[in-house]
Amino acid sequence: MITSLWAGLATGSIYTLIAIGYNITLTTAGVLNFAYANIVMIGAFVAVSGLALGLPIWAIFILAALVGAIVATAEERVAVRFLPKGDHAELITTIGASTVLTGATALIWGNTALRVDLFPQVPLQLFGGSVQPNSIILIIAALVLGVGLHFFNTRTKFGLASLAHAFDRESTMLRGVNVRWLSIVAFAASGALGGLIGPLVGMTTTATPFIAITLAIKGFIALYCGGVGSQAGAIIGGFGIGIIEALANLWLGPNYGDFAVFAVFLAILLIRPQGIVGTRMLRSV
Amino acid sequence: MKRHVTISAAIAIAAVAGLAACSAQPSASPSATTGGTFTVDMIVGQTGPLAAAAADFSLGMQTAADGINKAGGIQGKKVVVKILDDKSDPTQAVTQLQTLINSGTKPDLVYAGISSSETLAMLPILTQNKILSISQATAAAINVPATYPYHFGVSPTNAEGLAVIGATIKSKKYKKVALIVSNDANGADLTTTVTTDATQNGAKVVDTEQYDPNGVDYTVQFQRALAAKPDVIFTDGSGPAIAGRLFSARATAGATSIPLIGGGGISGLALNTIASADAIKNCSIPVFSFLIQGGDTAEAALLKPLAAATKASGQTGTIYGPGIGFDAMRIVALAGKTAKSTSGADMAKVLGKLSTPKGYSVQYPDGFSYSSSTHFPTVSGTTGGKTLISCNTTVIDKTYIQVQ
Numbered sequence: 001m002i003t004s005l006w007a008g009l010a011t012g013s014i015y016t017l018i019a020i021g022y023n024i025t026l027t028t029a030g031v032l033n034f035a036y037a038n039i040v041m042i043g044a045f046v047a048v049s050g051l052a053l054g055l056p057i058w059a060i061f062i063l064a065a066l067v068g069a070i071v072a073t074a075e076e077r078v079a080v081r082f083l084p085k086g087d088h089a090e091l092i093t094t095i096g097a098s099t100v101l102t103g104a105t106a107l108i109w110g111n112t113a114l115r116v117d118l119f120p121q122v123p124l125q126l127f128g129g130s131v132q133p134n135s136i137i138l139i140i141a142a143l144v145l146g147v148g149l150h151f152f153n154t155r156t157k158f159g160l161a162s163l164a165h166a167f168d169r170e171s172t173m174l175r176g177v178n179v180r181w182l183s184i185v186a187f188a189a190s191g192a193l194g195g196l197i198g199p200l201v202g203m204t205t206t207a208t209p210f211i212a213i214t215l216a217i218k219g220f221i222a223l224y225c226g227g228v229g230s231q232a233g234a235i236i237g238g239f240g241i242g243i244i245e246a247l248a249n250l251w252l253g254p255n256y257g258d259f260a261v262f263a264v265f266l267a268i269l270l271i272r273p274q275g276i277v278g279t280r281m282l283r284s285v
Numbered sequence: 286m287k288r289h290v291t292i293s294a295a296i297a298i299a300a301v302a303g304l305a306a307c308s309a310q311p312s313a314s315p316s317a318t319t320g321g322t323f324t325v326d327m328i329v330g331q332t333g334p335l336a337a338a339a340a341d342f343s344l345g346m347q348t349a350a351d352g353i354n355k356a357g358g359i360q361g362k363k364v365v366v367k368i369l370d371d372k373s374d375p376t377q378a379v380t381q382l383q384t385l386i387n388s389g390t391k392p393d394l395v396y397a398g399i400s401s402s403e404t405l406a407m408l409p410i411l412t413q414n415k416i417l418s419i420s421q422a423t424a425a426a427i428n429v430p431a432t433y434p435y436h437f438g439v440s441p442t443n444a445e446g447l448a449v450i451g452a453t454i455k456s457k458k459y460k461k462v463a464l465i466v467s468n469d470a471n472g473a474d475l476t477t478t479v480t481t482d483a484t485q486n487g488a489k490v491v492d493t494e495q496y497d498p499n500g501v502d503y504t505v506q507f508q509r510a511l512a513a514k515p516d517v518i519f520t521d522g523s524g525p526a527i528a529g530r531l532f533s534a535r536a537t538a539g540a541t542s543i544p545l546i547g548g549g550g551i552s553g554l555a556l557n558t559i560a561s562a563d564a565i566k567n568c569s570i571p572v573f574s575f576l577i578q579g580g581d582t583a584e585a586a587l588l589k590p591l592a593a594a595t596k597a598s599g600q601t602g603t604i605y606g607p608g609i610g611f612d613a614m615r616i617v618a619l620a621g622k623t624a625k626s627t628s629g630a631d632m633a634k635v636l637g638k639l640s641t642p643k644g645y646s647v648q649y650p651d652g653f654s655y656s657s658s659t660h661f662p663t664v665s666g667t668t669g670g671k672t673l674i675s676c677n678t679t680v681i682d683k684t685y686i687q688v689q
Contacts, residue, residue, distance in 0.1 A: 003538060007504035014501065102332065112337035113526035115559050122563065123537055130539045205501055206529035206559060210333050214499050249505040254495050255468055257505075 002129025004250040005243065010135035010204065012242020016142040017197050018219025019226065019234035020149060021190045027153060027163055027229050028186030031080055034094040037216040038101035039068050039191050043198015044207035045109045047116050057118055061196055068195020069188045071101070076187035081180075098216065105209040116202035134203040141197060143235065150231040221265045227278025236276050240264075323362040323627055325350070325614070326369055327396035328381050328407065333373025334498050335399040338524050340598075341553075341606020342421065343368055346396065348594040348607065349614035359621040364614070371398065375406035382407050386414055393627055394617055396420055396610075397436065400523055401427060401471040408433045417629035419617060421609045423549065423661075424474035430660045435633045438661035439613040440648070443471075443478040445661065446549050449571045449671050450519065451482030453546065459483075461491045463515035465506050465531070467522065468495035475548060479519050491515055498527055507538035521548025525559045532560035541566055547676065552576075553605025555680040568676035575647045576605050577674070587647055603680055608647045615645065636660070 021036040043064040050060035079093040123130045153159040161182065205211050218241065226237025241261050248260035268275065327346060329339035343366070350364040358364055369385065371378035378398050385392065394417050398404045401424035411418045412433050420427075421440040427433065428442055440446060454462065462483045466472035472495055480490045492513035494506040510518055518540065522528045528551050535541060545568040552570040575588060588604070591611050595604045616636070621627050624635040640654040646662075653662035 003508050004505050007502050007508075007534075007537065011502045106332070106336065110337075111332070111340055113524070113529045113559055115529060115561070117561070121533075121536065121561055123539060130537055132533075132537050135537075204533065206526055206533075208526040208529075210336060211501070211526065214501060218501075246502075246505055250509065254506050254509070255497070257500075258497065 001247075001250065002127055003131070004129075004246045006126070006129045006131035006135065008243035008246030009139050009239060010131065010242070011245065012222075012239035013135070013138040013142040014201055014204065014215060014238075015218045015222040015241055016146060016235050016238025017138070017193075017201070018215050019222040019238050020142070020146055020231055021194050022219060022223050023229060023231055023234055024149065024190040024193065025186050028189075029076075029080070029183040031090040031094065031183075031186075032088075033072075033075070033187070033190065034091065034216055034220075035075055035079075035098035035101055036072075036190060036194055037212040037219060038098050038105065038209075039071055039194035040198045040201050040215065041207065041209060041212045042071055042101065042105060043068050043195035044116050044202025044205075045105060045114070045198075045209075046195065047118060047199035047202060048109065048114045048207050051117060060118070060199060064195040064198050065192040066195065068198065069192040072187040072191020072194065073184060075101075075191075076184055080183070080187070098212065102209050102212060109207070109209070111209060113206040113208040116199055116207050118199055118203060121203065132204070134200060138197075138200050138204065141200065142238065145193070146231045146235040153231065218261075221261060224275055225265055225268050227275025230275070230277050233275050233277040240276075321358075321362045323359045323364045323394070323621070324390075324392045325364060325366045325394045325396065326385060326392040327366060328369045328371050328378050328385075328403070329396065329399050330373030330403075331368060331370035334526055335373040335524050337526070338399050338606055339368075339373075342396070342399065342610035342613070344594060344598050345591065345607035345610025345612075346614045347610075348591050349611045349618070352590060353614065353618045359618050360625065360627050362627055364618075366614075371403060373399065373403070375400075375402045378403040379406050379410065382410055386410070386416075391416060393417065393629065394419065396613065398422060400469065401474060402469045404436075405470055408436055411435060415629055417617070417632050419613045421613070422471070424470045425477065426470065426474065428659055428661050430637065430657060433660070434637075435629055436660060437616070437633075437636050437655060439609055439616060440549065440662070441664075442659075442661045443474050443549070444481070445663070446671060447475075447478055447482060447571065449673050450479065450546055451486045453569070453673055454483055454488045454517070455486035457517070457544075459488050459516040459544075461513070461515045461517075462488050463492040463494070463510035463513050463518045464490060465494045465496065465503070465510055465518060465520040467498050467527075469498070471521075471523070471550075475519075475521055488516075496531075498523070501530070503531055503534035504537045507534050507540045511538060511540055511543070515543060517544045517546060519546050519548065521550045523550040525554050528554055528556070529559035532556070532564035536561060536564040544568070545676075546570070546673070551676075552671075553603055555603055555678075556676050557679060562677070565676040569673045570676055571671040571673050573605070573608070573648050573671055575608055575650070576603060577672075587644060587650075591647065612646050612648050616641065619645065 018037055022032055025031045025033045046064040046067050047060050050063055075097045079097040080090050083089045121132050123132055222237035222241050226233025244260050244264055245257040249257040327343055330336050347366050350366050353364050369381045371381050397407045397418040397420040401422040404420045404422035404427055418436045419439055423440050423443045425442055466475045476493055483490050492510050494510050496503045496506050520531055522531050547570040552572045556565050591607055595607045620632040620636045624631040636655055637657050641652045643652050649664055653664045
């Protein structure tokens, strides 16, 4: 059972990282970026290219983050910037961006799966279960980033300004905050994060353009289960879904994982639509 | 904000479904058998988990079509190969096919999907419209000539293609077999096939696990299989993405000490590019001789243009997928030549009793035959024309594999 629990935490960490990425643009620019999982996969493919070029690992991560930031910024300029505010048309255009990025990734790197071999993957025995070293890194990364961004959003001036922008763009502008700049920074930061974690996610899933939609949907469920806008909620939702999926697969059978996840998702939407740690009250900033 | 986002997100999800439906429209204009063209519509997943396999098969089809056209086409008609993206989804495959037929133009040949699920979904419509079809899908449910008289398989059925596994179970004296297969039609067929092979060779299937081809992690499946204490594990997966996750899960679950035998979906892949050395140790796969460098010199001349096209394509697989597409197109061309007709009914009639000459098929250089009772290749011998080799292989020139 412990190995299954580790597997659940490992996949849960990926869902958490996707949900965290959604939250960054959501709480800063008010945009749920459905193309975020594609940027993560681009990071994985950049790592494949970096390895082929013989780049050191640290350079691969920097390059992946840089490419992720550039792609996300370009997405903000093309698919988000010029849309009217307030009607959430970005949800549709970012889905379009996701389709474009999937196609572009397949054109550049091919539509096959490629192994991301950053470092040797020899399973570790921890607490009576087997787990890949990369999974441990992903779990720690999800926890550190989630907690760190939670405090950043609630304790720093920039974080509070971002929340204010997401809540009321016009009022924020009247207070002298450059909201366009905020939006660009939000997309660039989320893109850099997506690119940065991409190589690690790719080590688990292989680098393949078509896994992005699966990650995007599960990340979306994690986001809503935990509570939209809450990084703490992303951690709870992501890891919770990963563990439920793995344990349902183990105890009920391998075809029950998705059923269990969607059953929990539905139950949360019915019982607590604001998510586990979300609030019905509008945020005051 | 959250309320608006929630409502908008729901709209967005509905839009995803809408976009998917919209993108099911043909990527190419509807084909027509006019002006001396023999139109081939490949309804396969250019996107989705089977995209890599689809790209390989279409490369083989196009390479064969180029050669056929150079030699004068099929009954003087130029072969035109078009690809319609079904996103590796049976529902989308049916939509594509129905749209194509409703446009008023009937293709001469349909390459009906990569997976058995896609093929099975399209077969009733293809049969109703008397359209000749071919595919590499291998589920036994496809091989029913009385129900699907216009469809032919280009790969052996699982029963024939995996016969070598039964022989291995017997020679290695395995008694307990665990299966890890996909939760679709092909997985169900593999379960039946390997269970039969195991039983006939003195072994028993002690556990059967299924996985979702779109899943992220398959560790639990291997862990459940290990709990049954098998002597050997059989698994299969279409495409490198799924195979990569299967092997990664095998290593994570600590299942590398149990021998693993892969199926046809895994056998044509460059495994060392998608899995670690640890994950593919103690593992074997059934392969055709044409896939192995120097495996069959008699095929060298036939393979030359295909190998060149595969190498030039930049695809990271092997010649396996292109080889299947290559055979599919050439088998149909041979039927047209023999029938002296390009009518689907005439060619199906000829195919139903066709025997390929020596050196015509890259998969079966010694020849194979169809019959009125089986529309899948039949060969002599007990191994289905395949050999079991180690998974630890290296791909040479992005084409052939070399056993380490």
